Each structure stands twice: as structure tokens, then as C-alpha cells.
């Protein structure tokens with residue numbers, strides 16, 4: 088059985104350099120907030136074409152620290168409402184609660200799966216303070232329209248860029264530079280993945296960057312001097328050293344993802360399967376996930392499974408349906424709910440074996456809408 092994502096294969100490409108970086112940190116005896124983190128922050132800021140990057144513990148903290156920092160700077164009211172899409176990973180909403188703010192969910196657009204600027208505007212009320220745009224599956228949300236809405240209502244516009252490392256808009260601006268601030272995750276399976284948990288905040292705003300830098304380290308900019316009640320959420324030296332090695336591959340990896348996505352788009356052809364949109368320009372999609380849509384999704388997943396093709400669902404349960412968010416369970420989000428029942432993520436990653444690529448295409452094209460009632464061995468794909 089193939090893997091949905093073969094991290095061993097991806098990391099094996101850099102084994103010598105990762106090992107060398109590990110030994111460098113091991114022998115330095117310096118493990119938290121040191122030269123590797125500083126160097127990675129500079130390199131990542133450059134890659135995103137922003138002035139500042141601040142390494143933190145993970146993507147959830149990156150987002151909550153942005154919100155906390157804005158509260159502290161007086162640019163976001165404590166307890167403010169923050170608008171975000173219902174169809175995102177739960178961390179987007181958790182970050183809002185963690186910062187003492189209130190998540191307000193909106194539905195995505197029907198076919199792009201991205202946060203809908205029109206619905207965002209309709210959800211704005213007197214207590215709204217910020218909008219979080221999630222670049223879901225690696226495709227940039229419509230930041231121009233969201234910026235217009237945000238400016239009109241004097242709101243902060245924040246990117247949840249956890250899935251979109253390597254995406255660029257029409258004018259060549261990078262993800263991470265498209266809002267007031269952006270949060271990144273370097274969880275191992277992301278487009279840029281560490282060998283553990285890691286994250287970063289990017290921004291052109293020196294005040295925001297400084298506030299996050301202080302918050303991540305117990306609210307301290309100077310040892311034993313604590314100006315605010317901060318947290319411990321630092322990127323460590325080992326992960327920073329691993330990320331520096333892996334960052335060098337990011338552009339090539341994203342190109343490989345785009346090439347593979349183009350191939351799926353050209354060669355998967357089945358009226359039962361709706362293919363994802365590319366977006367404009369094509370660089371605005373970093374193809375973290377290739378998500379198709381199918382009314383008979385469970386049958387498609389079972390059929391692919393029988394053909395030896397692993398798939399996943401991102402995400403099967405919308406936020407308002409999670410037990411953790413029972414306060415939102417009275418709301419109805421029909422578009423999100425229908426999508427959650429129909430979406431399926433196909434394997435797509437750099438260095439994906441050609442045999443698997445071909446098997447995915449062939450199995451999708453052979454899907455007839457149901458799983459043959461045969462024993463797995465004789466299933467419809469063989």
C-alpha cells in the first residue's frame with residue numbers, strides 16, 4: 088500500500104545535510120533562540136518578501152500570538168469578533184479563542200472552497216475586529232476583495248498561511264505578505280515541514296513583529312524583564328536548522344506539486360468527479376492538497392482504497408459541528424456541510440512515484456459511482 092504522503096522519501100533527499108545541521112546544533116550546545124533561529128527568520132522573511140519573520144512553536148500559536156499582539160497593541164479589542172471560514176482546520180478557530188476573541192464562522196464559495204468575501208461582509212457587526220483568510224488547500228484566498236472589505240470596515244486582515252507556503256499572487260507578492268500579518272505552520276506534512284512542531288509569523292509591521300517576539304518568550308524582550316504576560320512558544324534551534332535545509336527546496340517542491348496537479352487536471356476525466364480550480368495566476372495555488380468533489384464520495388474513497396490508493400478528507404467535520412464548538416451548533420452552514428460530505432484529497436507530493444500517479448488517474452477514470460460488490464481482490468479497479 089502506498090502512503091498518502093511519503094515523508095521518508097522526501098526527507099531522505101536531504102539526509103546528509105539534515106544530519107550535518109543536527110550535529111552543528113548538537114555540538115554548539117545552544118538549543119533555544121540562537122543563531123539558527125535568527126538565520127531561519129531572515130531566510131524565511133526573504134522567501135516571503137516581507138520585512139519580518141518570527142519563529143514560534145507551531146501554527147496554532149503563530150495565529151493566536153498575532154491576535155494577542157494586536158490586542159496588546161490596542162489594535163484589536165479584547166473579546167472582539169473574528170471572522171473565519173467554517174471549512175478550515177480547527178486550529179484557525181482555536182487560535183481566536185486562545186486570544187480571548189470570539190470566532191464568527193462564514194461559508195466558503197461553492198467551487199473554490201475559499202472564504203467568501205461577500206459573506207464576510209455580511210457577517211460584520213459592531214464588535215468585529217479582524218478577518219482571517221485561510222488559503223485552504225494551498226490556494227490563495229481573494230485577498231484583493233478581502234482587503235477592500237477590511238479597509239471599508241477598518242478591520243485587520245490576517246492570513247492563515249499554514250497550507251500555502253510557495254504561493255504568489257498576480258503581482259508576484261508572496262503568501263505571508265498579503266495581509267497585515269500571516270501565520271505559518273511547519274508541521275511535518277505541510278509544504279515546508281520541520282521534523283516536529285514549528286511555526287512562524289510574518290509581517291511588514293515592525294510593531295507587530297516585536298510584540299510577537301516578546302510574547303513568544305514569556306513576554307520578555309530583556310532577560311528577567313517581563314513587560315506583558317507572555318507564553319513559551321519558541322522555535323527551537325534544531326527545528327530551525329532543519330527548516331533552513333528544507334527551505335532551499337521549497338521552490339522546486341512547489342513547482343513539482345504544480346506539474347503534478349496539471350497532470351491530474353489534464354488526465355483525470357470522469358463526469359462523476361469534479362476537479363479543483365487552478366485559480367489565477369497558476370502560481371496562486373501551491374497545491375498543498377488536491378481535493379476533488381464527488382456526490383458518491385464514500386464509494387469513490389472505497390474504490391480508490393481497493394485500488395491501493397490512500398486518500399484523506401480535509402475536513403470531514405466542519406467547525407460548527409465539533410463538540411468543542413457546541414455553542415455554534417445551532418447555526419446552519421449548508422454549503423460547508425455538503426462540501427464536507429463530498430470532498431476527497433488525492434495523494435500529491437513532490438517525488439511521488441510515477442506508478443502511483445498513474446494508478447490514481449486510472450482508478451479515478453474507472454470509477455462508476457459505486458464499489459463493485461466483489462471481494463477486495465477482484466474489485467472494480469483490477
Ligand SMILES: *Cc1c(COP(=O)(O)O)cnc(C)c1O
Nearest residue numbers: 145146147176178179249272274
Ligand atoms: C496545520 C494547520 C494549522 C495549525 O498548524 P499547527 O502547526 O499544526 O499548529 C492551522 N491552520 C491550518 C489551515 C492548518 O492547515
